[in-house]
Amino acid sequence: MELEAAVAKVGKYASPESGDTVELIERPSGGFSIVMVDGQGSGRGAKTLSNLVTARAVAMLKDGARDGAVARAVHDYLYGYRSGQVSATLNIISVDFQARAILMSRNNPLPYYVLSPEGLTWARESSAPIGLYPQTKPVITQHDLRENLYLIAFTDGIASAGSRYGRDPDLANFLAALPCDGTCRAQDLADMILMRAMELDEGRPNDDMSVVVLAVLPRQEDAPKIRRLLVSFPMERPYR
């Protein structure tokens, strides 16, 4: 099996930088984790917040802490230091080679989607963002690693794309209609979803948009085990 993870992000229109932060790190016991945080609001304040939260989460994950403990600790940190005044959504998506499983840890009212050869399902169990109330916990779901499985998570800017124009992204229908029987690459899927959301906002995103796609694909078992990482960043004007 080959694991692919792809992220595509764009900031709110005319905002110098996205307030969402997504980080990907290797887990010390093998596998990797993706942390996606949408900080309340947009612009510099949201960016500082999402950077603080991901920094904390990434440091703990790199130390080997389990996802549920990380989500709880990061919530306690934000709730304690900002006195319940600031919220953020937090998704931790982990591929655990030891458990041969994918873990989705979610502090996000938004659902995530699972695309498999059996069709599209989604998890929309009620889940609260971090930072607002004492003792917030993540909702954690486990998926066995198997070929042709896709997990799709995103931030609010994707889910509410087009709302200004009375449009609904209706991601479930969009994803169900994709010709994606295990042949789609993670990057293509992430790009298609982002492009669709931007189109609904007439090319001027009304909020920061991020989408993460994790794909489990077949591979030739005798091919060399090469790991690859690629990022592309447009040059941004810096904050001062």
Place this chain on the structure above:
Amino acid sequence: MELEAAVAKVGKYASPESGDTVELIERPSGGFSIVMVDGQGSGRGAKTLSNLVTARAVAMLKDGARDGAVARAVHDYLYGYRSGQVSATLNIISVDFQARAILMSRNNPLPYYVLSPEGLTWARESSAPIGLYPQTKPVITQHDLRENLYLIAFTDGIASAGSRYGRDPDLANFLAALPCDGTCRAQDLADMILMRAMELDEGRPNDDMSVVVLAVLPRQEDAPKIRRLLVSFPMERPYR
């Protein structure tokens, strides 16, 4: 301008996992940093070591610490806790949007290459790995951000590829001969270098191999500012 960073990695032949670790994180002040660590030896011991060192470096960088301070602190940590008995090479490659510069912070006897429209140059100023002696410092070089610039760094497995067969990778000649006048993508360049090194080792890498390519490319300034991240990981048998 568009920044691209690509990593390609493969483990030593018949070793279950690479002892090199490469992480990429977003800097809180904008831009990003890549941390590449080659832990002494190979197999699980090397992997644990490189994970420890990158975990420390990533946590400090995400907190906003400057690269030179991070390299010093990570050295002190390793030297202190392992009593000067264990070494690792450390490269931190940062794109700093505020300074409009690339910083290469190097604790690695190996050079790195710079490919620009003017040709190929390399930095081989003497630089010691971390962990062995008191007060080790990084060698830091700064490059202005400009189009069609490539930085290429790698670990020992690339530099010494083919040595078992009396071959020399001669990367300088290999890179100078590439038809790469600002049109090469970072991923293609990283792949070409890794493939070349693997070929010299007859397809059975004699050591963990990692290569990082950072590319500064032109972009259409009116295109939407989309950031992308993509990883692919072959499924590995876990350590127990």
